[in-house]
Amino acid sequence: MHSAPTISTQGLSRRFGDLVAVDSVDLRVYSGQFFGFLGPNGAGKSTTIKMLTGLLAPSSGRIEILGLDLSTHPVEVKRQIGVVPEGMALFGRLTGAEFLSFAGRMYGLDRETAAKRAAELLEFMQLADQPRKLVTDYSHGMQKKLALAAAVIHGPKILFLDEPFEGVDAIAAGTLKAMLQGMISRGATIFLTSHVLEIVERLCSHVAIIHQGRLVAQGSLEELRAGVEAQAPAGGDGEPRPSEKLTLEEIFLRVVGGTRRSEQELSWLG
Amino acid sequence: MPSPQGVPGQVVAVAELRWRMFVNGLRTRRGKMELVSRVIVTLAFAFGGFGGLAAAAGFSWYFVSQGKPEFLPALLWPVFFFWQVFPVMATAFTNNPDSSDLLRFPLNYRAYFMIRLAYGFFDPASALGTLALLGILLGVTVARPSLFPWALLVILSFALFNLVLMQTVFAWLERWLAQRRTREILGVVFILFLLSFQLIGPTVQHLERQPRPELRKTFWIAAQVQASLPPGLAADAIGQASKAHYMVGFSSLIFLGSLTWAVGYVLHLRLRRQFQGENLSEVEGRPTGTQVQALQIGWELPIFSASVAAVFEKEVRYLSRSGPMLLTLIMPIFMLLVFRFGAMNAMHQSSIFNRTPDMAFPGAAAYALLVLTNLVYNSFGGDANGMQFFYASPATFRHILLGKNLAFGAILVANTALALIAVTLLYGRPDSAVSVATFAGLLFATPLNFTVGNLLSIYSPKRRDFATFGRQNVSQTTVLASLGVQIVIVAVGVAAFAIARFYRNLWIAALVFLALSAISIPLYLLVLRRLDGIAVERREVLLAELCRA
Numbered sequence: 001m002h003s004a005p006t007i008s009t010q011g012l013s014r015r016f017g018d019l020v021a022v023d024s025v026d027l028r029v030y031s032g033q034f035f036g037f038l039g040p041n042g043a044g045k046s047t048t049i050k051m052l053t054g055l056l057a058p059s060s061g062r063i064e065i066l067g068l069d070l071s072t073h074p075v076e077v078k079r080q081i082g083v084v085p086e087g088m089a090l091f092g093r094l095t096g097a098e099f100l101s102f103a104g105r106m107y108g109l110d111r112e113t114a115a116k117r118a119a120e121l122l123e124f125m126q127l128a129d130q131p132r133k134l135v136t137d138y139s140h141g142m143q144k145k146l147a148l149a150a151a152v153i154h155g156p157k158i159l160f161l162d163e164p165f166e167g168v169d170a171i172a173a174g175t176l177k178a179m180l181q182g183m184i185s186r187g188a189t190i191f192l193t194s195h196v197l198e199i200v201e202r203l204c205s206h207v208a209i210i211h212q213g214r215l216v217a218q219g220s221l222e223e224l225r226a227g228v229e230a231q232a233p234a235g236g237d238g239e240p241r242p243s244e245k246l247t248l249e250e251i252f253l254r255v256v257g258g259t260r261r262s263e264q265e266l267s268w269l270g
Numbered sequence: 271m272p273s274p275q276g277v278p279g280q281v282v283a284v285a286e287l288r289w290r291m292f293v294n295g296l297r298t299r300r301g302k303m304e305l306v307s308r309v310i311v312t313l314a315f316a317f318g319g320f321g322g323l324a325a326a327a328g329f330s331w332y333f334v335s336q337g338k339p340e341f342l343p344a345l346l347w348p349v350f351f352f353w354q355v356f357p358v359m360a361t362a363f364t365n366n367p368d369s370s371d372l373l374r375f376p377l378n379y380r381a382y383f384m385i386r387l388a389y390g391f392f393d394p395a396s397a398l399g400t401l402a403l404l405g406i407l408l409g410v411t412v413a414r415p416s417l418f419p420w421a422l423l424v425i426l427s428f429a430l431f432n433l434v435l436m437q438t439v440f441a442w443l444e445r446w447l448a449q450r451r452t453r454e455i456l457g458v459v460f461i462l463f464l465l466s467f468q469l470i471g472p473t474v475q476h477l478e479r480q481p482r483p484e485l486r487k488t489f490w491i492a493a494q495v496q497a498s499l500p501p502g503l504a505a506d507a508i509g510q511a512s513k514a515h516y517m518v519g520f521s522s523l524i525f526l527g528s529l530t531w532a533v534g535y536v537l538h539l540r541l542r543r544q545f546q547g548e549n550l551s552e553v554e555g556r557p558t559g560t561q562v563q564a565l566q567i568g569w570e571l572p573i574f575s576a577s578v579a580a581v582f583e584k585e586v587r588y589l590s591r592s593g594p595m596l597l598t599l600i601m602p603i604f605m606l607l608v609f610r611f612g613a614m615n616a617m618h619q620s621s622i623f624n625r626t627p628d629m630a631f632p633g634a635a636a637y638a639l640l641v642l643t644n645l646v647y648n649s650f651g652g653d654a655n656g657m658q659f660f661y662a663s664p665a666t667f668r669h670i671l672l673g674k675n676l677a678f679g680a681i682l683v684a685n686t687a688l689a690l691i692a693v694t695l696l697y698g699r700p701d702s703a704v705s706v707a708t709f710a711g712l713l714f715a716t717p718l719n720f721t722v723g724n725l726l727s728i729y730s731p732k733r734r735d736f737a738t739f740g741r742q743n744v745s746q747t748t749v750l751a752s753l754g755v756q757i758v759i760v761a762v763g764v765a766a767f768a769i770a771r772f773y774r775n776l777w778i779a780a781l782v783f784l785a786l787s788a789i790s791i792p793l794y795l796l797v798l799r800r801l802d803g804i805a806v807e808r809r810e811v812l813l814a815e816l817c818r819a
Contacts, residue, residue: 055661055813057806074806078664087817089658093588093736097566105568105580106663115567134591150659 004067006031006158006189007052012061014047021047023213024061029191029206034184036204037193038248040256044213045193046086049162052191053083066157079108081158082151088143089150092136096127096146099135100153107154114153121149125175141172148176152183159183161192165199177203201248211256221248228254280381281388284372300730300747300811307746314753319398323405330409334417339509345406346428346501353399353432354439379545386541390437403429410508420511424523428504431530435500438537445540447593456593500529571676577665581673582680588652589681592736595645599681602638602689628776629767631700632708634689636763639715640756642682646723647748649674650816651734657816667805668798671727675720682716703776707767710783715759717787717794722755724801728808731815762786 007029014022022044029035039045050056052063054074063070065077083089091099097118104114122128125145127138135146144164151159159180165173180190180203194200200207201221208218217224228251246254295301326345333341372385390396407425411418446452496502503526510519571579589595649671650657660670686708693700700708730745763783770779805812 053662055658056810075664075666078662083658083662085658085662087655087658089655089662091584091588091653091656091659093591093652094584095566098584098587101566101568102580102584103659103663105576106659106665108576108664110576111568111570115565119565 003031005029005064006066007035007191008064009052010062012048012051012063013059014044014051014056015059020213022051022058022210025210025213025215027208027215027218029189031189032184032187033189033206034180034204035189035191036200036207037191037210038197038200038207038252039193039210043210043256045210046162048210049160049191049193050085053081053085053160054078055083055085079154080156081160082154082156084144084147084151084159084161084164086162088147090135090143090147093134095132095134096122096138097131099146100149103150104153109154117153118149121153124179125149140167141169144168145172145175148179152179156188158189158191161190163194164192165194165196173199197247197249197252207248209252209255217251217255221251224251224255280375280377281385284385303730304746307750311746311750311753315394315398319401322398322402323408326402326405327409327412330406331413332409334410334413334508334512337512339505339512342406342505342509343496343502345402346505347496349399349402349406350432350501352402353395354436356395356398357393357436357440373545373547379542382545383538383541386437387433390433393436396433396436399432400429410512414512417508417511420519421508424504424507424526427523427526427530428500431500431504431526431533434530434534434537438533438540441537441540441544443597444593447597498525500526503529574672574676575669577663577669578673578676581665581670582677585674585677586680588736589645589677592652595736598641598644599685600688601641602634602685602692628701628704630697631690631693631704632711632763632767634693635686635708635712636715636760638682638685638689639712639719639759642678642685643719643723643752643756646675646678646719647726647752648730648732648734648745649723649727650731650812651727652736653816654733655817657813661809661813667728667801671724671801672798675724678720679716682712686712701776703780707770707776707780707783710780710787711763711766714783714787714790715763717790718759719755721790721794721797722751724797725804726751728801728805728812731812733816 005028007027009025009027012022012025012027013020025044025048027048037045037048047056051058052065052070054070054077066080068077070077091102094102097115100118100121101111101114104117105111109117119128125148127142127145127149135143138146144167148161148164151161161180164176164180168176177199184190192200192204204221206218206220207224209216209224217227219227225246228246231254296305326349329345330342333339333345372382377385391400403425407418407421410421446456497506503522507519507522507526510516510522569579569583571582574582589599650660653660660667690700690705726745726748730747730751732743732745732748734743766779766782767776769782770776
């Protein structure tokens with residue numbers, strides 16, 4: 001039996017002109033969940049996460065974060081969440097330490113605490129060895145780590161991550177995963193979108209799949225697997241044998257109805 | 271009809287790209303507003319441009335028809351100065367897209383070079399300079415129709431020289447300002463330049479004390495020197511041809527062409543490096559040992575909240591690392607120098623500040639505020655993806671913009687203090703009534719600029735790169751609004767000082783400005799309080815404009 005959800009949406013929709021990017025999405029994410037939000041390109045993942053973090057206004061529907069209505073209590077909500085958006089939200093012409101100290105104070109930390117946490121985070125993320133380097137000169141992976149550090153400097157209860165592992169090497173990804181799992185073990189909630197299904201499968205306890213703006217599946221991995229198998233039992237051409245568990249990729253492809261178009265050719269290409 | 275291939279095809283593709291971007295931009299209300307603003311700004315510039323054209327046509331006609339072509343340099347030198355100095359002095363009006371974005375395509379170097387020059391030609395300074403040159407061509411042709419082909423060739427060569435030189439100056443300034451070491455060298459040169467101010471006063475006095483023949487000799491030398499410089503060469507090429515000294519005129523044109531080629535080669539050295547993928551970042555080498563990260567405690571601003579102090583610190587750090595912005599901010603000092611040297615050259619007759627030296631400090635302070643509008647009216651331009659951070663954080667926009675305004679205000683105070691020192695060195699210490707009136711004027715004009723600037727920063731943002739010089743897009747709506755506000759402020763300022771001078775009591779101006787500041791400061795606070803709601807309402811436009819990849 002779950003207590004009240006930490007993130008909940010009711011009829012969340014977003015239209016861009018005639019296009020309905022997100023269509024009546026009802027999400028429930030509970031405290032301590034590592035929640036993966038999946039969908040094909042253009043399905044509405046980033047639009048949803050932007051609405052959940054206050055970066056985009058919904059066309060209709062309601063968002064509650066930690067029991068607070070986001071539209072009426074935006075500042076109180078933002079104080080308790082951390083965000084790594086698609087563009088990483090960095091200030092390129094600051095050093096890593098300056099940026100983290102700045103982020104900490106913007107989230108209400110005092111100067112000393114912000115500076116101390118900034119130093120600890122830089123050390124943890126292995127970014128402390130070039131203190132004078134500007135953020136704009138960081139590699140993509142370093143920027144991802146810094147963006148994550150900025151999102152957690154105030155100790156948020158919920159962390160929203162949009163594609164946190166995109167363009168990140170295995171070593172950096174390991175550092176990020178270690179930090180995220182540490183947060184989950186301390187009771188935080190993490191909501192992430194990712195295209196890397198293996199990572200989601202390994203990290204996330206719960207998953208939702210959005211397709212063409214509509215939520216088509218939601219639950220724990222086992223619940224999703226059971227749901228998919230109940231609809232179409234495994235077997236057949238190239239499908240796993242009944243003794244094998246469906247992977248998240250297979251669940252995903254069945255839910256969104258995707259096929260690999262390997263038979264198509266671009267005759268002019270190399 | 272087959273489309274062109276090779277370099278022409280690429281140039282056509284870029285032209286089509288710019289056209290598509292323009293047409294697609296009209297899909298939004300903001301895009302349509304931009305177009306309307308662009309038309310109005312263009313009309314305003316065209317008004318000035320055609321005024322320049324008429325004046326240039328009239329004077330050049332007079333000089334050539336009266337057999338005094340030796341006075342043509344008096345027309346070509348101002349055009350040259352305007353073309354080169356205006357883009358640096360008024361970067362807010364400079365609209366020069368960044369051609370380096372095109373480097374990802376298989377563009378050959380020749381096409382890249384040509385596109386860079388073509389982009390430069392659409393800058394307002396180039397357009398206005400070209401109009402003035404057309405005026406000279408028109409005047410010369412009307413006076414002596416047979417000179418038209420030759421004058422056209424000379425004018426085109428001179429225009430090309432100006433275009434190439436402007437791009438060269440921008441490209442090299444950007445290079446020198448991009449890295450700490452070169453920035454420091456430029457900084458030392460600038461300090462030496464400031465120290466040399468002290469020599470100007472004695473030099474002017476020395477020239478004034480010289481007997482007439484000596485003075486005439488000085489002018490003769492100056493005339494010889496200018497004759498071998500591009501404006502002088504262009505004037506000489508036309509002047510000699512008008513006297514049927516074709517070979518001498520031709521040699522001047524050849525010399526002008528050689529100088530254009532030489533400057534073009536210097537530009538080529540820079541653009542070639544850009545084309546080859548030069549990275550001017552300030553990346554340090556890989557650390558050989560363990561560097562200790564000192565605890566970096568943020569700044570504190572008494573009275574203000576932590577978020578205001580954090581934004582203030584961030585803005586100051588950003589600006590202190592932006593060579594192009596630093597250069598723009600020291601422009602008031604250059605302006606004072608230009609006026610002072612102008613006074614020297616014309617023996618104290620032409621310089622407005624020399625005739626009314628008490629106006630030098632208000633003029634410099636007003637200009638210090640004007641150059642700041644570049645920042646104030648597009649406060650979020652340099653934040654780019656950081657804008658997402660502002661929206662995701664619990665800080666309110668009134669605090670964010672207050673922090674930014676405080677940083678800009680601090681720069682204005684520093685710049686005004688620097689201007690006061692420069693005015694004291696160049697023209698003598700300003701009268702205390704003038705100083706007080708100037709500070710009161712700033713107290714009125716600064717909140718007014720901040721009020722409009724904060725609104726336009728939210729309503730009409732444009733992404734800008736603090737590391738590049740000149741290659742920026744500007745919002746035409748912002749340019750138009752900024753122009754309007756500056757016209758109002760200058761009109762009010764001139765009226766206040768005129769009234770004060772009429773009554774021979776400059777304290778009146780101070781009182782007028784203080785009364786006006788009693789309106790502008792509450793207005794600023796009122797608008798500041800409403801910015802949170804406006805920023806939330808406009809978040810999609812802001813994020814879409816500033817956080818694009």
